[in-house]
Amino acid sequence: MLKDITIGQYLSGDSFLHKLDPRTKIIAVILYMVSLFIVNNFWGLGAMLVLSLAVVLISRIPLRFFFRGIKAIVFIVLLTVALQMFMTPGEPLWELGILKITKEGIRQAVFMGTRLILLVSVTSILTLTTTPISLTDGIETLLKPFQKIGVPAHELAMMMTIALRFIPTLIEETDKIMKAQSARGADFESGNLMERAKAMIPLLVPLFLNAIKRADELALAMEARCYHGGDGRTRLKALQYGRRDAVAGVFCLCMAAGAFLTRLL
Amino acid sequence: MSLEMKHVFYTYQEGSPTESHALQDICLNINEGEFLGIVGHTGSGKSTLIQHLNGLLKPTKGEVLIDGININQKEAKAKRKEVRLKVGLVFQYPEYQLFEETVEQDIGFGPRNLGLSDTEVQERVKEAMALLKLDYKTLRKQSPFDLSGGQKRKVAIAGVLAMKPKYLVLDEPTAGLDPRGREEFLEQLAVLHRQGMTIIMVSHSMDDMAKYAQRMIVMDHGQIQLQGTPQDIFSQPEQLQQIGLDVPSLSRLLLRLKQRGLDVRTDLFDIEAVKTEILRAMAAREGKLTC
Incomplete structure (x- = not known):
């Protein structure tokens, strides 16, 4: 029973995502998370969903691993959805005593629920396709510039x-x-x-x-x-950006720019 | 009454890509009053086997009977305590499981779990400490963490003995002890055995096996490869070496002497008997030469 715990589990493979530099992947995940919360209409949310599905397919990781990860947060998702649904003020659709569901509430609930699930699946792709060692290497190099202001x-x-x-x-x-x-x-x-x-x-x-x-x-x-x-x-395996990192990076920047645009339109 | 394993299979992580067959078709009968030795190299399934003997693991297939109680059956849940009571299990490096504030409390943990009264628990603790030659008066109030390695080990084993098991199972109890501590401990184990306790010991030391075990099983790849008295087992050195095990050092000496042409018996394990035998063989050769 204890052996079922799979924190930061890594599945070896040789997909495009496995070969990406860990720094690229970390930045990509951060950009994705930011975009996910910037997007505020259903078209944008749908695009983010399609995007994460594509990433899952590219990683070539068996789908059951994602379902297992999502199973762990089912309770939190349901709680969030319920809270959003009942607590958001607005135009009431259905009322029973102090409980009431509003149009805005449903909208918020769908947004928050989808965001949570996408957040977890994208971060689990990061850990599933990156060995813990290269992940920490990536974090270390990314944090290097902040050493000047005292980040160890x-x-x-x-x-x-x-x-x-x-x-x-x-x-x-x-x-x-x-x-x-x-x-x-x-x-x-x-x-x-x-x-x-x-x-x-x-x-x-x-x-x-x-x-x-x-x-x-x-x-x-x-x-x-x-x-x-x-x-x-010094390192035995120094991190090095390749062409595929450039491709992935440009793609992620486009995604973030697109997210911003949905706000403006 | 006995411990019985009938065609026992055990698989770790069944159905997953990392599944491994730790036990395959094990049939074993352990009689009351026996001193059974289990040998085999790391990963051969010894530890998995002994965890079946008190129901910590349940067979994937097959039956384990402990004095007739089948641990695989659902109803056995109520009898789990009874089974744990009958079979005392001492894990490797048992001193890592000490946790109480005083030696007395730690040894009393098992008896307290059995629901005994305070005076009974105290009696049990005294008895168990006496069995392992631990001084009750000086040690009882000490923290088990202040003791030496050898004494910690004894306290941990006393914690199992205090449950008064009928069968005592030990997984490499002498690993990491100094030679004298080792010798002392095994002697005390032999005393317990003479007093009627059934002892099942896993060990890497063939010398200890030759000296103390009445019967041995040799495990490899989750199966029992050889079974019999130490004499039987150690008279097949080729088979042992194939599995990656060795014969006791005294047998090795006798075998080498025989290879060099000295006519000695090779089935002796007692240092005195070996000495007499070598002297006898040498005298016989001298006699031949002088004739």
């Missing part, structure tokens, strides 16, 4: 890399400790909320202790290999 770009990227690296390890360990404690009669599955929370202590104490110990060892191992932060560090 390298440190942030390193922290992200390490965190991603240890997610599977921690899941495995949780599984192991859970088993060991249930062999001693611990019960994680029944009881009320308080009892269950209490039952977590035998799991969490060893888990945290081991994680802290592991962090210590990792720090030592990194220092032993002369790690001293980002200054003067």
Whole structure:
């Protein structure tokens, strides 16, 4: 059950999207998100939907991965849709006591629901087609210019890399400790909320202790290999823009410009 | 009464591209009072097998019977506690599972989960600590995290012993212990066995197996490849080497001597017996030469 967690999952492949430079992809996702919120008529929203479908097809990733990702946010989407529908003031279409649905409400609900779903699918395309390592590399290089104003770009990227690296390890360990404690009669599955929370202590104490110990060892191992932060560090695989990045970049700029135009018209 | 595995299969992540068959058609009978050794290299399915013995894993196919209780059946949920009570499972590096403030509380965690009264729990803790030669008076109020590695390990194992299991399953209990700690621990295990506890031990050390196990199974690729007494198993060194395992160091010595032409028996595992045998063979050769 714990092994089903798929945060930042990556699926290897050799599609156009897989080969793009991570920086291009990160900027593209940001532009897409901005455009998504700039667009304010149904034609524009429809275009964004078609665009994301095209991207999904180009990535050649099995559709069930997207559905799995969307399943996780179904509750949030429904909540947003319901809130928008009932809370937006305007011309009432249907009324029951204090509940009323307005024309503006329905419009808002459709917009917010679609935006949320598109947001999640496009960001999951980013993680599905980019290895965690190149993703953090990309973030690091993009943040470099902000180092002058005190953003610790390298440190942030390193922290992200390490965190991603240890997610599977921690899941495995949780599984192991859970088993060991249930062999001693611990019960994680029944009881009320308080009892269950209490039952977590035998799991969490060893888990945290081991994680802290592991962090210590990792720090030592990194220092032993002369790690001293980002200054003067070179890379085995330096990031390099190619022709396809130019294509993708121009395309994304057009998309953003188009989004702006829908506002003006 | 016994632990029984009938044609057990176990598959990790069934149906996904990463599925792996950890156990394939395992048939195994473990009798009460036995000392069973399980060997096999990493990934051969040993750990998966022992997790079936107390119901932590349920077979994908086949049956596991624990004193006649079938853990695969739905009704067995109510009996899960009973099964866990009968079979004590000590995982690899059990000291990583310590969590309580004091040694006494940690060892008492299992008995408390069984719903025993405070005095009973205390009795159990005392008994379990005595079995592993841990001093109750000096250690009970200490934090388990302040102890040495070897003592932590003992405290963790005492936590399982305090549940008074009929069958004790240990996954490489001596890994990472120093030679003396190792020897001491195995001796204490042998004492427990003499007192009537059934012991099932996974180990990489063929020397330990030769010395303590009554019966052995050798696993490879999720299957039981060899089964029998240590004498039987270690008399087939070629097969063991094929799987990537070795014979005990004393057997290796005897086999080499035999290769060099000294007429010795190769089925001895006790250092004293081996010494006598080598001396005897050498004396016999001397005798031949002088004649």
